[in-house]
Amino acid sequence: MALKPATNPDVEAATIELSLDGRIVTAKDGVSLYDVIASTGNIVPAMCYHYTFDPFGSCGVCLVMVEGKKAPVRSCTAKATAGMVVRTEGDDLFQARKKAVEKHLSVHPLDCPVCDADGHCELQDMAFQHQVTTLANAKQKLIPEDTRSLVLDFNMNRCIACGECINVCKDVLMIDALQFMKKDGFTQVVAKGDVALSCEFCGDCLAVCPVGAITNKYSKYLYKPWQLKKTTTTCNYCGDGCQMYIETKDNEVVRVTSPLSWKNKWGDRAETAKGHGGICVRGRFGFQYIDSKARLRQPLVRRDGNLVETPWLETIHTVVERLAAIKAQHGPEAIGGLITARCSNEELYLFQKFMRAAIGTNQLDSSARYGHLNFVHAVQHALGIGRMMNDWEDITKAKTILLVGTNITETNPLTAVRVKEAIRVYKSQVIVVDSAQTNIATLASHPMLVAPGTEGLFIQGLVKSVLEQDLVDEEATSKHPQAFTALKQAASRVPLDVIAAHTGVPVEQIHQAAAIFAEAPRAIILCGEGIVRRTGGYRHVLNLVDLAWITGKLGRPGCGVNTITEEPNEQGAADMGALPECFPGQARFDDAGAREKFEKAWGAALPAAGRGSSLMEMLKRCQSGHIKALYVIGENPLATLPSSVGVRAALENLELLICQDPFLTETAQLAHIVLPACTYAEKDGTFTNLEGKVLRIRQTMDPIGESLPDWHIMTAIANGLGYELPYESAQDIQNEIMKLLPGYYNLGQPRKISPKSESYLANGYAAEVRNRYRSDLKRKPASGGTARRSFTLLMGQVLYHSGKLSTQASGLIKILPNTGRLHMNARDLEQMGLGEGARVRVTSPKGSLELGVQADLTVLPGSCFFPEHFNEPQVKDLMPVEVDADTGVPYFKLAEVTIEKL
Numbered sequence: 064m065a066l067k068p069a070t071n072p073d074v075e076a077a078t079i080e081l082s083l084d085g086r087i088v089t090a091k092d093g094v095s096l097y098d099v100i101a102s103t104g105n106i107v108p109a110m111c112y113h114y115t116f117d118p119f120g121s122c123g124v125c126l127v128m129v130e131g132k133k134a135p136v137r138s139c140t141a142k143a144t145a146g147m148v149v150r151t152e153g154d155d156l157f158q159a160r161k162k163a164v165e166k167h168l169s170v171h172p173l174d175c176p177v178c179d180a181d182g183h184c185e186l187q188d189m190a191f192q193h194q195v196t197t198l199a200n201a202k203q204k205l206i207p208e209d210t211r212s213l214v215l216d217f218n219m220n221r222c223i224a225c226g227e228c229i230n231v232c233k234d235v236l237m238i239d240a241l242q243f244m245k246k247d248g249f250t251q252v253v254a255k256g257d258v259a260l261s262c263e264f265c266g267d268c269l270a271v272c273p274v275g276a277i278t279n280k281y282s283k284y285l286y287k288p289w290q291l292k293k294t295t296t297t298c299n300y301c302g303d304g305c306q307m308y309i310e311t312k313d314n315e316v317v318r319v320t321s322p323l324s325w326k327n328k329w330g331d332r333a334e335t336a337k338g339h340g341g342i343c344v345r346g347r348f349g350f351q352y353i354d355s356k357a358r359l360r361q362p363l364v365r366r367d368g369n370l371v372e373t374p375w376l377e378t379i380h381t382v383v384e385r386l387a388a389i390k391a392q393h394g395p396e397a398i399g400g401l402i403t404a405r406c407s408n409e410e411l412y413l414f415q416k417f418m419r420a421a422i423g424t425n426q427l428d429s430s431a432r433y434g435h436l437n438f439v440h441a442v443q444h445a446l447g448i449g450r451m452m453n454d455w456e457d458i459t460k461a462k463t464i465l466l467v468g469t470n471i472t473e474t475n476p477l478t479a480v481r482v483k484e485a486i487r488v489y490k491s492q493v494i495v496v497d498s499a500q501t502n503i504a505t506l507a508s509h510p511m512l513v514a515p516g517t518e519g520l521f522i523q524g525l526v527k528s529v530l531e532q533d534l535v536d537e538e539a540t541s542k543h544p545q546a547f548t549a550l551k552q553a554a555s556r557v558p559l560d561v562i563a564a565h566t567g568v569p570v571e572q573i574h575q576a577a578a579i580f581a582e583a584p585r586a587i588i589l590c591g592e593g594i595v596r597r598t599g600g601y602r603h604v605l606n607l608v609d610l611a612w613i614t615g616k617l618g619r620p621g622c623g624v625n626t627i628t629e630e631p632n633e634q635g636a637a638d639m640g641a642l643p644e645c646f647p648g649q650a651r652f653d654d655a656g657a658r659e660k661f662e663k664a665w666g667a668a669l670p671a672a673g674r675g676s677s678l679m680e681m682l683k684r685c686q687s688g689h690i691k692a693l694y695v696i697g698e699n700p701l702a703t704l705p706s707s708v709g710v711r712a713a714l715e716n717l718e719l720l721i722c723q724d725p726f727l728t729e730t731a732q733l734a735h736i737v738l739p740a741c742t743y744a745e746k747d748g749t750f751t752n753l754e755g756k757v758l759r760i761r762q763t764m765d766p767i768g769e770s771l772p773d774w775h776i777m778t779a780i781a782n783g784l785g786y787e788l789p790y791e792s793a794q795d796i797q798n799e800i801m802k803l804l805p806g807y808y809n810l811g812q813p814r815k816i817s818p819k820s821e822s823y824l825a826n827g828y829a830a831e832v833r834n835r836y837r838s839d840l841k842r843k844p845a846s847g848g849t850a851r852r853s854f855t856l857l858m859g860q861v862l863y864h865s866g867k868l869s870t871q872a873s874g875l876i877k878i879l880p881n882t883g884r885l886h887m888n889a890r891d892l893e894q895m896g897l898g899e900g901a902r903v904r905v906t907s908p909k910g911s912l913e914l915g916v917q918a919d920l921t922v923l924p925g926s927c928f929f930p931e932h933f934n935e936p937q938v939k940d941l942m943p944v945e946v947d948a949d950t951g952v953p954y955f956k957l958a959e960v961t962i963e964k965l
């Protein structure tokens with residue numbers, strides 16, 4: 064697809080003049096005439112046009128008169144040329160457009176009373192607008208509905224063959240799952256090959272379908288559009304922070320829709336660089352957990368070994384009494400807290416304030432500890448910024464994108480769409496370094512498949528290659544000669560051919576990737592779980608900073624080092640100080656100035672500098688009996704961490720385990736007190752997405768049962784403990800944050816940040832870099848044999864799920880239930896004589912279990928994969944755990960195993 068330059072300032076084209084309804088307008092040569100007309104604010108009726116993809120020209124509604132042409136022309140596919148004289152109004156045009164609408168209606172079933180699009184249908188609107196009052200010629204097509212897809216039904220009687228569904232899927236999403244096919248005498252939309260649709264199930268085709276030809280299985284026949292209450296909010300699944308509409312009826316979520324819609328077809332094409340308005344399968348079809356029957360509806364207090372429903376007042380009283388007693392007897396350090404990064408900024412802020420000021424302890428942590436903090440700490444340390452440097456627009460317009468260790472289509476599907484637009488529209492060179500055959504690797508210009516766990520080593524290879532090929536940016540490196548010498552010395556310790564042997568990528572390909580990256584004027588690095596959640600994550604991010612530095616990409620517009628966040632508010636967790644090492648604003652906890660500021664603001668003496676425990680330390684302290692009470696908000700360490708960590712023993716050793724969660728999680732089942740919390744749909748607040756944008760979440764519905772927002776519960780407990788928190792709404796908390804962190808609430812716009820590497824490179828870098836370049840791989844390569852072989856076992860995220868939360872969403876479980884099977888490469892299955900579903904024994908140094916196998920095209924030979932969302936069977940317990948010495952991040956996503964055929 065070619066970019067429509069009409070609205071894109073980055074595409075060069077001659078400026079021309081043409082006459083529109085007697086007015087002279089300027090435009091870029093060769094662009095869609097429809098775009099030129101629309102850019103003047105004149106909206107000509109159009110049914111198959113959508114600004115996110117190139118015109119298709121099928122509906123015949125967007126007619127205009129062009130001087131010199133006998134008949135009206137379709138303005139969407141007509142190109143603007145110099146001197147064109149165009150008329151957009153007139154009875155002749157009205158009648159011609161009316162005829163086109165009548166033609167569509169003549170083969171449309173008019174089953175509006177039972178159509179989901181009734182009242183929200185472009186064909187209805189067009190018929191009304193053009194006063195189509197006679198439908199005498201209507202013919203029925205009587206095509207049976209295609210219900211083979213898991214989430215979408217295709218009613219081709221209603222289809223007007225506009226092609227929007229096909230075009231959005233092919234052009235915008237680069238998935239290309241749909242096609243037109245002549246069937247039973249009619250042109251119909253079918254899944255490619257006329258099979259049951261099997262795709263990413265983003266539902267963007269549903270969103271742009273102007274009629275009711277594609278319907279949502281999960282909400283069909285449940286509503287009429289005018290019965291729905293529509294609330295704009297931010298998705299709660301991943302850090303992309305997509306804007307969406309939750310639509311409810313009688314306090315039940317009926318459907319989730321997106322800004323991308325046929326209703327919203329007249330945008331500015333250049334603006335899609337910031338996002339096309341779509342959402343992914345999780346956002347659109349994963350809403351059922353919100354009002355699920357499994358939601359906790361009342362507080363539970365353990366009595367005689369059982370969790371018993373108890374009124375709120377009594378429960379809060381018990382919580383306060385028991386926390387106060389433990390604090391009085393053992394001191395504040397006997398209490399710790401954990402919070403999920405699915406909470407809002409206001410709640411994350413309040414949590415750390417609660418722990419530090421109301422309890423008086425600095426033993427607190429969030430789920431950002433599972434990886435994101437490696438990135439935050441590394442770029443904070445090196446560059447003085449604690450988040451990614453680029454936004455979606457920078458990614459879209461990059462000339463080179465280096466994706467390392469990120470299956471981005473699956474973890475952050477809408478950031479992936481930015482990479483796809485970079486490939487498709489801006490012709491970006493994309494280097495994908497991963498140990499799986501990911502979707503983005505298949506689209507990339509330079510896919511580099513590496514051995515599992517060697518993504519970090521590959522980065523060292525890139526740095527070495529830049530040095531060896533002399534691709535160094537003199538201006539950047541000459542300012543810090545000492546640091547540069549130290550880097551060269553450090554890098555010289557690992558020969559490139561050793562890196563090539565370990566990673567499995569030939570030296571020439573490493574050189575090629577390094578050259579493409581170094582020579583690009585706008586080059587973006589995006590790293591993911593393969594870096595931040597794997598051994599050495601912190602160090603590898605610093606190596607990425609080295610790469611950006613020596614190639615002159617630090618601080619240059621459109622360049623930078625970035626990561627993706629898997630949970631919606633991991634960045635907010637870091638920014639709000641929900642970690643022992645930082646106060647809000649990422650001020651160091653031992654910084655005297657910050658301490659004074661927050662002590663004054665909170666009116667409390669804070670725990671001493673140097674004190675505090677993060678997640679893994681806290682679990683140890685629970686086990687040793689130093690921590691007696693743990694307050695867990697939305698976290699579920701028992702289901703997340705391998706059993707060798709001893710989470711169960713740690714939790715069982717507690718005098719008081721308080722779990723605050725929308726669900727009775729595995730951890731909550733061990734709790735003494737369970738507090739029912741609202742989901743994001745039942746409260747107000749904000750999330751900070753991976754770009755650093757602060758985005759609103761808005762209350763969509765009344766809380767389920769007696770559940771309460773997390774901030775509300777914390778406020779009640781603090782007040783009971785005698786530490787006054789005078790908040791009556793999330794806004795009150797926000798007002799306090801605004802005073803303490805001026806400028807944080809940019810609402811919608813990422814704050815501009817610029818990396819500052821001077822101090823890092825001038826002070827201590829030389830000593831520090833010495834140990835960063837090393838090949839510390841101890842792993843054995845996969846070995847032969849047919850009955851018993853060595854493999855690398857990986858755990859990770861899949862597209863249709865997010866953490867454990869999505870497993871509560873029946874819609875996503877329907878799309879991807881837990882098969883309980885190990886994913887393996889077909890070649891390995893064949894070599895071991897294993898058929899689909901065959902049983903194997905998987906053994907690691909941590910244990911052994913039996914499970915079935917399934918073929919997976921994305922898994923490389925010698926490795927195997929299990930989705931981290933499921934604990935049946937307990938594959939996580941096979942994983943060894945290592946804790947990062949610099950950041951306390953626990954690594955447990957990779958294990959060396961043997962697989963035996965049973």
Ligand code: SF4
Pocket residue numbers: 228231232236238239240241260262263264265266267268269
């Ligand atoms: S749901 Fe998404 S991926 Fe599937 S056909 Fe529709 S647009 Fe394509």
Ligand code: SF4
Pocket residue numbers: 221222223224225226227228229252268271272273274276277
């Ligand atoms: S299914 Fe909808 S979007 Fe697709 S061609 Fe038919 S009417 Fe257009």
Ligand code: SF4
Pocket residue numbers: 298299300301302303304305342343344345346347475476477478
């Ligand atoms: S899961 Fe992520 S990509 Fe999908 S809709 Fe939600 S925020 Fe967007």
Ligand code: FES
Pocket residue numbers: 108109110111112119120121122123124125137138139140
């Ligand atoms: S909008 Fe131009 S032909 Fe459909």
